Amino acid sequence: MPRDDAKNLAALCADVDALAGANLETVLATLPNWDSLAVLLTISHFEHTHAVGITATQLRSCRTVRDLLAHLPR
Amino acid sequence: MHSSLSNIRISCLAVSTGSVVRDFRADGLAAGIDPAQLERVAKAIGLRERRVAAPGVTTLDLCEDAARRLLEEMAVDPTSIDALIFVTQTPDYLQPNNSSLLQARLGLCKSVAAFDITQGCSGWIYGLHQAALLCSHGAARVLVCAGDTLSHQTDPKDTATHPIFGDAGSATLVEKTGSESAMHFIFGTDGSGAPAIMVPTGGARQPVAAGAPGAYLKMDGAEVFNFALREVPPAVAGVLKLAGWTPATADRLVLHQANRFVVSAVARKCGFPDAKCPMDLVEQFGNQSSASIPAALVHACGSTLQEQPLKIAACGYGVGLSWGAAAFTIGPVVVPPMLPFPRR
Numbered sequence: 001m002p003r004d005d006a007k008n009l010a011a012l013c014a015d016v017d018a019l020a021g022a023n024l025e026t027v028l029a030t031l032p033n034w035d036s037l038a039v040l041l042t043i044s045h046f047e048h049t050h051a052v053g054i055t056a057t058q059l060r061s062c063r064t065v066r067d068l069l070a071h072l073p074r
Numbered sequence: 075m076h077s078s079l080s081n082i083r084i085s086c087l088a089v090s091t092g093s094v095v096r097d098f099r100a101d102g103l104a105a106g107i108d109p110a111q112l113e114r115v116a117k118a119i120g121l122r123e124r125r126v127a128a129p130g131v132t133t134l135d136l137c138e139d140a141a142r143r144l145l146e147e148m149a150v151d152p153t154s155i156d157a158l159i160f161v162t163q164t165p166d167y168l169q170p171n172n173s174s175l176l177q178a179r180l181g182l183c184k185s186v187a188a189f190d191i192t193q194g195c196s197g198w199i200y201g202l203h204q205a206a207l208l209c210s211h212g213a214a215r216v217l218v219c220a221g222d223t224l225s226h227q228t229d230p231k232d233t234a235t236h237p238i239f240g241d242a243g244s245a246t247l248v249e250k251t252g253s254e255s256a257m258h259f260i261f262g263t264d265g266s267g268a269p270a271i272m273v274p275t276g277g278a279r280q281p282v283a284a285g286a287p288g289a290y291l292k293m294d295g296a297e298v299f300n301f302a303l304r305e306v307p308p309a310v311a312g313v314l315k316l317a318g319w320t321p322a323t324a325d326r327l328v329l330h331q332a333n334r335f336v337v338s339a340v341a342r343k344c345g346f347p348d349a350k351c352p353m354d355l356v357e358q359f360g361n362q363s364s365a366s367i368p369a370a371l372v373h374a375c376g377s378t379l380q381e382q383p384l385k386i387a388a389c390g391y392g393v394g395l396s397w398g399a400a401a402f403t404i405g406p407v408v409v410p411p412m413l414p415f416p417r418r
Contacts, residue, residue: 017114017118033111033114036234036296037114037115037118037119039296040118040119040295040296040299040335041118043296043299043300043303044299044335044339047303047343048339048342048343053300053303053304055297055300056294056296056297056299056300057297059296
């Protein structure tokens with residue numbers, strides 16, 4: 001896993017409780033707490049940690065954690 | 075739209091809330107929601123209690139109570155009011171408007187100008203601006219009543235939206251004066267986002283009986299959060315610039331009290347620390363829609379405002395999608411305590 005991905009994944013999992021223990025291939029829909037609160041927490045994480053605005057529509061189109069992180073600038 | 079108006083002041087604020095206390099955890103348990111999930115949401119979003127209107131109590135009743143207390147506290151003759159503005163999305167009837175009904179209840183003059191503004195969470199800023207405009211063009215004293223009873227308009231089975239809303243009515247007295255500083259306003263609208271907060275039926279497009287499926291408020295919280303993060307910070311920065319203030323020199327940022335999570339996130343992006351941004355109200359009273367900014371002023375700043383002036387930046391944002399920001403100095407002013415209606 002590239003160092004950026006590992007670092008970004010760790011930061012995301014620390015802020016979004018539903019992602020605790022997830023890896024890049026984790027399918028979001030399989031997480032028991034991947035719900036409307038998790039979506040809010042993820043939007044907030046992107047905004048405040050990365051200054052990246054991810055829309056609810058973009059977020060809901062993500063299948064895996066890797067898809068989420070793909071919205072961060074490389 | 076940007077607007078700056080001078081020689082106007084807010085001279086009194088009063089807020090009346092619903093009288094029924096609903097406990098988020100108790101209601102959730104009664105609805106069969108998993109206790110761990112309830113705790114998770116309560117902690118993250120900041121949901122604890124809310125005050126809702128008793129059955130049969132409407133926004134008009136709550137605003138009438140707030141207005142009567144304001145007039146009593148200020149010893150204002152109701153016939154001295156030049157205009158009455160009623161801001162709500164939950165009027166008593168489709169016709170007539172609430173302002174006409176309240177004019178009669180309060181015994182205001184027949185010469186009063188009375189009209190409603192159909193706005194939600196941005197509505198108090200709209201009402202304040204209209205009052206300031208009227209005071210700039212001939213009116214001496216304008217009463218702005220803003221409130222909603224959205225708890226009656228949400229589906230009890232909608233566990234994402236129903237537990238959020240409380241009910242309240244506010245009254246704000248705006249007066250022309252020769253000595254106060256300016257009020258600055260910025261407004262914006264993005265109707266392309268309208269479906270994010272909507273009562274789909276019950277209007278002329280899809281008329282149905284109240285309470286029928288679809289007559290409830292639907293809200294996409296994530297879309298609204300995106301909207302707030304996108305539009306509120308530039309609006310707040312804009313009114314601060316108009317006022318010549320910064321987050322360091324303004325005393326408070328009073329945001330629409332959507333919930334603690336949203337208020338904290340938006341305040342942070344506006345460059346304000348949590349300590350300058352009231353957000354306790356919503357955990358105790360719920361999201362009070364158009365009454366939430368005056369309620370936050372009364373709840374968090376009321377005792378200070380009775381003693382000294384504060385430089386306030388405020389921003390309402392919500393249904394429309396619509397937003398309005400204002401920067402003004404307020405105080406010392408009369409601030410009666412926030413009370414439930416009906417009182418026991």
